[in-house]
Amino acid sequence: MKIENIKVRDIAKEFGTPVYAYSLETLRTSIAEIKKLAPVIRYAMKANSNVRILKEMLDSGVKIDAVSVFEVKRALRAGFQTDDICFTSDVFFNDDDVKFCLENNIYCNCGTLGMVEEYGKALKAAGTGSSKISIRINPGEGAGHSKKTNTGGPYSKHGIWHQNLDEVKRLAKEYGLTISGVHTHIGSGGDMEHLNRICGKLVEFAKQFEQVEIVNFGGGLPYQYDPDKPQEDISGYKTVIDERAKLLKDHFGRDIVCEIEPGRRFVAGCGTLIGEVRSLNHTFDEDGKRIDYVLTNVGFCHLLRPMAYGSFHPIGFVGDDLGPEQDLIVAGPVCESGDVLTQKDEEPVARRLPMPKAGDLIVIGGAGAYGHVMSSNYNSQPLIPEVVVDGNQCTQTRTRQTLDDILRPETTT
Numbered sequence: 001m002k003i004e005n006i007k008v009r010d011i012a013k014e015f016g017t018p019v020y021a022y023s024l025e026t027l028r029t030s031i032a033e034i035k036k037l038a039p040v041i042r043y044a045m046k047a048n049s050n051v052r053i054l055k056e057m058l059d060s061g062v063k064i065d066a067v068s069v070f071e072v073k074r075a076l077r078a079g080f081q082t083d084d085i086c087f088t089s090d091v092f093f094n095d096d097d098v099k100f101c102l103e104n105n106i107y108c109n110c111g112t113l114g115m116v117e118e119y120g121k122a123l124k125a126a127g128t129g130s131s132k133i134s135i136r137i138n139p140g141e142g143a144g145h146s147k148k149t150n151t152g153g154p155y156s157k158h159g160i161w162h163q164n165l166d167e168v169k170r171l172a173k174e175y176g177l178t179i180s181g182v183h184t185h186i187g188s189g190g191d192m193e194h195l196n197r198i199c200g201k202l203v204e205f206a207k208q209f210e211q212v213e214i215v216n217f218g219g220g221l222p223y224q225y226d227p228d229k230p231q232e233d234i235s236g237y238k239t240v241i242d243e244r245a246k247l248l249k250d251h252f253g254r255d256i257v258c259e260i261e262p263g264r265r266f267v268a269g270c271g272t273l274i275g276e277v278r279s280l281n282h283t284f285d286e287d288g289k290r291i292d293y294v295l296t297n298v299g300f301c302h303l304l305r306p307m308a309y310g311s312f313h314p315i316g317f318v319g320d321d322l323g324p325e326q327d328l329i330v331a332g333p334v335c336e337s338g339d340v341l342t343q344k345d346e347e348p349v350a351r352r353l354p355m356p357k358a359g360d361l362i363v364i365g366g367a368g369a370y371g372h373v374m375s376s377n378y379n380s381q382p383l384i385p386e387v388v389v390d391g392n393q394c395t396q397t398r399t400r401q402t403l404d405d406i407l408r409p410e411t412t413t
């Protein structure tokens, strides 16, 4: 496995393990690649909300897709302006969400009929604030790297069902709302074929709303995690978006702003998770075949994706005397047998890797998206540090939690 620009041993020595390291050079390359695709690019900050990464987006002119008011506030703290942010609260608003958005001029993307109504009621009650909203449409089909990340079709809770758009128009009239944006996001880690088809569908939905200014085609750009396979080519998406922009212009007689909001494709490749091999173990199966385990200090509390989705991440070891390659199951410290980094179809599988020994480092690639943001304190494991690598400079942007940090929100009585 190629370990990009990251001085693995130095980082492990200076910051301890496990630790996330992000290469700004790699991040900048992916920002440049994605910026070519559409006139307005948002970053779905749920993928990685590290402040240094947010600042890099800001400096590159990338806007924000936020999924909670906490993310909105985090983006504001990183320096974004309110009109850089679109708030797509997935399926309902929390108590004061709409009030906050009305007071702070945050554009809301409503993903259910109930949200449209709630926005309308809050606007009426406030008597002030923007009457413009966007609607998230479920186009009737979805795609994703896993069923759990597919957000379209009848079995997804997301979006206003595409046959219910007349009801949106009725609510808009009742509450004096302007549907100025239409949006869809059919899933995370999808494929270009689905995305291209959905772009066409969204244009047809947009035509039903005369006052549309913005059409947002969502995120879901694919990323190939296996370095032995060619990276997914997303360049053709530009033509798809350009063609849709032209269709929209022909229909409305004016320019319609076309947006996309990827998360994973921006950041997956820039992140590396570095841990340490702590021990080895082995068992024998029913046929007497030996099964070897490499036990590391990286568990699903640090990187959930293999456990949650059976996701593949490239793995390498760094040590002075790595042994010959053999079939190894690589696992973590957590108290569940699912705490395995080498999985397929949500089952542990052995991977051919050089044999490490205790004290060697483990390096897990493709860890920049849905990595640290999905980590937890399960087993009272502390959240781990994040380090940003810019040329020769390594800056720690998050420290390792202490036991006191973990205990602080807990009452002692």
Ligand SMILES: Cc1ncc(COP(=O)(O)O)c(C=O)c1O
Pocket: 044, 047, 065, 088, 151, 185, 187, 188, 189, 190, 218, 219, 220, 221, 261, 262, 263, 264, 265
């Ligand atoms: C509304 C919305 N937009 C964008 C994204 C980003 O998806 P991805 O990281 O696959 O690009 C997500 C993630 O699920 C999402 O829910």
